[in-house]
Amino acid sequence: MEKVNARKIALKILSDIEENGAYSNIAINKTLKTKDISTLDRRFISQLVYGVLENKLYLDFIIKNFSKTKIKKIHVDILNILRLGLYQIIYLDKVPNSAAVNESVKLAKKVNFRLAGYVNGILRNYLRNSNSLKLPNFKEKPIEFLSLKYSHPMWIIENWIDNFGIEFTEKLLKANNDVPNLTIRTNKLKITRDELLNVLAEENVKCIKGQYVDESIIIKNFNTSIENLNSFKEGLFQVQDEASMLAGLILNPKENDFVIDVCSAPGGKSTHIAELMQNRGKVLSRDIHEHKLILINQNAKRLGISIIETEIYDALKLDKSLIGKADKVLVDAPCSGFGIIRRKPEIKYLKNLEDIKKLSEIQYKILLNASQYVKKEGFLVYCTCTIQPDENIEVINRFLKDNDSFVMDNVNKYLPNSLQTDKNYLQLFPHLHGIDGFFICKLKRIK
Ligand SMILES: C[S@@+](CC[C@H](N)C(=O)[O-])C[C@H]1O[C@@H](n2cnc3c(N)ncnc32)[C@H](O)[C@@H]1O
DSSP states (O other): OOOOOHHHHHHHHHHHHHHHOOOHHHHHHHHHHHSOOOHHHHHHHHHHHHHHHHTHHHHHHHHHHHOSSOGGGSOHHHHHHHHHHHHHHHHOTTSOHHHHHHHHHHHHHHHOGGGHHHHHHHHHHHHHHGGGOOOOOTTTOHHHHHHHHHTOOHHHHHHHHHHHOHHHHHHHHHHHTSOOOEEEEEOTTTOOHHHHHHHHHHTTOEEEEOSSOTTEEEEESOOSOGGGSHHHHTTSEEEOOHHHHHHHHHHOOOTTOEEEESSOTTOHHHHHHHHHTTTOSEEEEEESOHHHHHHHHHHHHHHTOOOEEEEEOOTTSOOGGGTTOEEEEEEEOOOOOTTOTTTOTTHHHHOOHHHHHHHHHHHHHHHHHHHTTEEEEEEEEEEESOOOGGGTHHHHHHHHHHOTTEEEEOGGGGSOGGGOOSSSSEEEOHHHHSSOOEEEEEEEEOO
């Protein structure tokens, strides 16, 4: 195995995210898949990338304090080298401070020899004077304090305090910086969960049963690419969080149903739905992005599913040929993604309140079109991986106000005891449920 420089790889991934808008999970997987990297280095690279993204506002607060050059004027690689160095100093006990500084200086020399001294100066200055750095006082400036402590933009914190209260918000902010579980869904067309647990044990994968869903398995301490496992190649499972699996279970598709999934790529839910239907009937899986439809076909093939038909289609346009045709329709709408900040920490810095407003308009229009495809007595499930009420229950309330042919179908009958809710719909939060933040609501067409 060739010697790799984990910090250099982490730097490249961070700059790719910052400059090219890459998603962290995809950028990390892509890099780790193509390189022969030891388990230890994989873990270190992921830790560095996620650590910097999770704590970016706090790290930048420190840099602002010790740098004469304004943050915006610092070369992106040098800024990320500073963030990486500070992250190691503050959060990684196993990395000696001297190593964090020296390795950062070495990296800086490769970017621009003259800036190595600048990097060295800031990191050493922080080490000497870290005690002088104080966060704003919580009582006087709670939003600024929380924003820096947990590195979330102030507008999100204000919004969450308005919606959920301050104590709830702080717990949510803390959970958003935790490492999420890697969870997989047993492909029950091919294997039972118990059998899969044995197969994975033989492949030296440590795992336990999931918390809520019968087909779920949580993988522990796994740092090589999951796609290299034979069990994956043979289609015995699909990577999917339990929150997403619950959407399929709440839709509750039956054998020989006709199901339409209007925003379906990369096919996590479509393939689950097809499995729940015993691969009998039809799932029409649509998406606006053609390149993403390929992923659905690849997943379906690997999982041994033949009832999924993929089609490029803009869900904002009504397809008259499908009106009243489907037994069940799924709208897994494009959303802010604020339920999965643990998986993609960069998204908290990318969206603003205006984006949320625009998204809720799109979500409402997609829901309105999709509702027309549902047969009488058929069902419509609307879900998102966000916790914003304006993208979730407010979209549903607006829809129900305008459409008296639908009523809410209580989700409790599809849920385990530990997820029973006093609402008709399900809103999951990472700090309360230990899985992704997710919203799921089921509607029934009554006329
Ligand atoms: C939340 S993701 C779907 C995830 C998928 N259901 C799964 O479980 O794997 C939302 C999807 O909506 C798609 N999308 C966004 N706008 C769309 C539109 N106007 N019409 C159809 N699909 C759209 C995106 O390309 C994205 O794949």
